[in-house]
Amino acid sequence: MRGVVMHAPGDVRTEELDMPVIVEPTDAIIRVTATCICGSDLWPYRGIEQLNGPQRMGHEYIGVVESVGDAVVLVKPGDHVVGSFVASDNTCEICRAGYQSRCVHQVMMGAVGTQAQYARIPLADGTLVVTPGEPPADLVPSLLAASDVLGTGWFAAVAAEAGPGKTVAVVGDGAVGLLGALAAAQLGAERIIVMSRHADRQALARRFGATDIVEERGDAGVAKIKELTDGLGAHSTIEAVGTQESMDQAIRATRAGGHVGFVGVSHDVSIDGLELFFSSVHLHGGPAPVRRFLPELIRLIWDREIDPGAVFDLTLPIDEAAEGYRAMDERRATKVLLTTD
Amino acid sequence: MRGVVMHAPGDVRTEELDMPVIVEPTDAIIRVTATCICGSDLWPYRGIEQLNGPQRMGHEYIGVVESVGDAVVLVKPGDHVVGSFVASDNTCEICRAGYQSRCVHQVMMGAVGTQAQYARIPLADGTLVVTPGEPPADLVPSLLAASDVLGTGWFAAVAAEAGPGKTVAVVGDGAVGLLGALAAAQLGAERIIVMSRHADRQALARRFGATDIVEERGDAGVAKIKELTDGLGAHSTIEAVGTQESMDQAIRATRAGGHVGFVGVSHDVSIDGLELFFSSVHLHGGPAPVRRFLPELIRLIWDREIDPGAVFDLTLPIDEAAEGYRAMDERRATKVLLTTD
Incomplete structure (x- = not known):
């Protein structure tokens, strides 16, 4: 599969990567249908945050569930999903208080890398929210925005x-x-x-x-x-x-x-x-507990009450991710959506 | 009248001072029946905060209204009162939002100096709260505590x-x-x-x-x-x-x-x-909007539901204020009450 790797400040490449596999029984594998570049991805791109060797990029995503681990009960293959940029169990005391981004079992999705055709989502039951059906094409950018930036x-x-x-x-x-x-x-x-x-x-x-x-x-x-x-x-x-x-x-x-x-x-x-x-x-x-808001945000988008996808002003295939980073770095684009098919 | 003046770090004296007079029509003059030394008074005493020449001290007080300016309508001579360490009009937008300590017309009482037998209280209508009657002696420390520390x-x-x-x-x-x-x-x-x-x-x-x-x-x-x-x-x-x-x-x-x-x-x-x-x-x-809480605190004290006056573990006549500062500086006392008669 294709995925984005940052090798050094200013050096972003789309490469052939191994397909992700279920590691924990709480994992799901999703086919990423859209992902994007975050303002925070520019910190290492500009050399302000240190890179420790080549790094998989991306933490925003919507997609379709491909497979799930044995312990996953709330999402199933074929479900269309949106998830937060922090994986969370959504059941611990901190999650229940609305701070899923600081879940006691939190996994930062940046460590997973969702600027790719497939991604492993830890704590799938707590992290992913199923949409009412397959998103119409015009809602894809807005649903993707819900994952982090919205x-x-x-x-x-x-x-x-x-x-x-x-x-x-x-x-x-x-x-x-x-x-x-x-x-x-x-x-x-x-x-x-x-x-x-x-x-x-x-x-x-x-x-x-x-x-x-x-x-x-x-x-x-x-x-x-x-x-x-x-x-x-x-x-x-x-x-x-x-x-x-x-x-x-x-x-x-x-x-x-x-x-x-x-x-x-x-x-x-x-x-x-x-x-x-x-x-x-x-x-x-602090890091936004996006999971707290996702059900309501998905509803507002699905009902076309809000149009947050309008922040995307450039769409590129994932193989042209490097140009997307350049465009955001040079402020030629506010937010870049990457397509994966 | 007698009042406390800090001349230099470690040098506190009780001196004969001029009687305060009404300056603004919104002022009241009170006879201070009890005052005290605040932990924050120790900052200049220890030389951590700069003194600009000799400084009148004190911002905590309870007392009896002696006289009021022409514009004062809510308190009258003879009223027993407790006030906050920040004078406030209690009518501006910030006060109405509960932040009387940041009133757009705020006057810090430290600039007035309430470690004295009499004090001028600016914005008397907004600052002073009348107690249900003359406080019984055993409630004096608690009512005084309400002024700041409580x-x-x-x-x-x-x-x-x-x-x-x-x-x-x-x-x-x-x-x-x-x-x-x-x-x-x-x-x-x-x-x-x-x-x-x-x-x-x-x-x-x-x-x-x-x-x-x-x-x-x-x-x-x-x-x-x-x-x-x-x-x-x-x-x-x-x-x-x-x-x-x-x-x-x-x-x-x-x-x-x-x-x-x-x-x-x-x-x-x-x-x-x-x-x-x-x-x-x-x-x-930040600086506590004590005025917001005063009516409720006075009620709790008057009904003997709380006993905050227990923090005072040393009581001295105002003429021995210097010893009070020493005792708090050396942590021999938690909080020192000064009597004024």
Whole structure:
């Protein structure tokens, strides 16, 4: 089968790989029908995260179950499924509290590599959610988005307590930030301010529900958000970048008593304790427990109430994955979908 | 009138000061019937916080209203009152959201100095809460505690989402941490683990509702809390110290999806973004909005349902304030009450 391997920063190749096999009785093997490239895949691509030798890539996927281990009871061969980027048993105390991304038996799907024609899914019963049938072709991108980028944006909006009467600020106009805006709109937010200086992303943000766009960054961006909120700051801020600047901006743009939901994987970010103390904000984030939201997200997509697949602006066959990485790295594409047949 | 002034680290004196007068029409003048020394007063006393010349001290107080400005309508001369350590209008959007300590018109009472026989209370209508009558002598310490140390411990427990079914860990066995344990018990927590290695404070913690004591600190303390919680960590952790070690300990002792309420004024604390990201905890704290809780705290004290005044283990006349500072600095006393008559 064909699958994507990163050999070094900037060096991504699609290669012939061994077919995955059932290892644990809780595993399933799926035929991946669509996968994609994540903003987080760019960290090693850019040399910011270390690679330890060649690495299988990918953690987002939808597919069809091919075979299951003896202990799997909730999914069966032929089922069309969407799964989270973290495999979880969905039964431990942490999962039951809604934090499946921190399941006591968690397996990061990045270690499996779903940018491939087939993938082994650990803890299949807890990880995979069956769709109501074979997805119509036009829903494939949206269902794929649910696997990570939508689920992550959704978690950010929930962590930021976006809701009716709230003004939500979004720091980051990548796919996660844009889908955070979509989530905030679905959750009933009154006003959604997206920070972006790219016309195409501004347009998508507005399509997803943004009511205001702020082009300024850093202190000027914070000042602009205060200006739009009677000097108080946003009730809810989504941080979807993961840099020092974006985290500082998110905390400073939020009013006392407000909530920051942060989902950008923090790289070299340090939060000053005294500043956080006097900010009086709530801070919550981390790897999104996508599994918590998947059933509802699949329903919203299936009923065509949301269209998160619009974040994909480039589709390539998996054999051209290298071009997909380049396009995202150079910001020629927001999010790249890889087809596998 | 007599009042306390810090001239330099370690140099505290009780001096003859001018009587306060009404400055703004929203002011009240109160005769202070009891005041106390706060753990945070030790920061400048120990030279960790800079003093800019001689400084009036104190921000905790109960008293009797002497006179009010023209705009004051909710309190009147003769009223017995308790107030927060932050003066607030209690009407702005931030106050109405429950964050009176970050009122858009906030005045820190430390700038006023309540370790004195009389004090000017700004924004009297929003700041002062009238008690049902003249407090019986035995309730004075508890009502005074409500002004800051109880209100702060209470906020920490609320910020940590202590409640039924929850295991709460408390980092810090000072007065705030001990009253955080009391608050957790009142909020219905199932299990309350206090980290302390002082026999007298352990005893007080148990009296306030602690079910377990952990003597270990740092990584060993975290390991012990994990051991007591099926390896998962506490649901709710109260951080009531304000050092790097205590903040790290609090975050690491909390399970994924759990809540850290931090009220120790962070000094040289820096939170690693990546560690916080993968901890998946909620982090919330800051200067406690004591005013939010005061009516309920006064009721609980008046009805003798709680006895937070037990944290005072030394009472001195205000003229002996210097000895009170020494006793707290040397940890001979947990909390010192100053009488003013």
